Amino acid sequence: MRSALLLFVRFVCLLTVTAAGVFILLSYSPIDPIRAYIGNDLLHVPPEQYPAIAARWGLDQPLWQRFWIWFSQMLRGDLGYSMLYNAPVSEVISARLGPSLALLISAWLLSGIAGLLLGLVAGRYLNRWPDKIISALSYLLASIPTFWIGLLL
Incomplete structure (x- = not known):
């Protein structure tokens, strides 16, 4: 404590x-x-x-x-007053919080399910061409900065 x-x-x-x-x-x-x-x-x-x-x-x-x-x-x-939106900052944030959380949760779930399925396929075909393609794509995507992926999307 x-x-x-x-x-x-x-x-x-x-x-x-x-x-x-x-x-x-x-x-x-x-x-x-x-x-x-x-x-x-x-x-x-x-x-x-x-x-x-x-x-x-x-x-x-x-x-x-x-x-x-x-x-x-x-x-x-x-939080103050936004001169850009001409509204209190707390209202600006709360108006955009719902869609942002929905996007965050759906992307998290989608990436988790896709990662699980691709991991199962790679594990099933260990050291064969599906495993090598999935591993290469995983390393490639992990090496790309997230802000660059965000800009592309």
């Missing part, structure tokens, strides 16, 4: 340090979030609008204060 508690404390510390590191790196990124949001409409936005947007987003506050606000909101389950 004590080791599980210690492991949990280490996990929370690691998660906090990682979140702080990513937050700091993103804060010092050369990409200006306001200019990225405005995009090509920068010429149409008056100069006094820029500080108003920064204040609305909290970018005028010190880094530690922005991190504390963000981290406390994350702990409460408030």
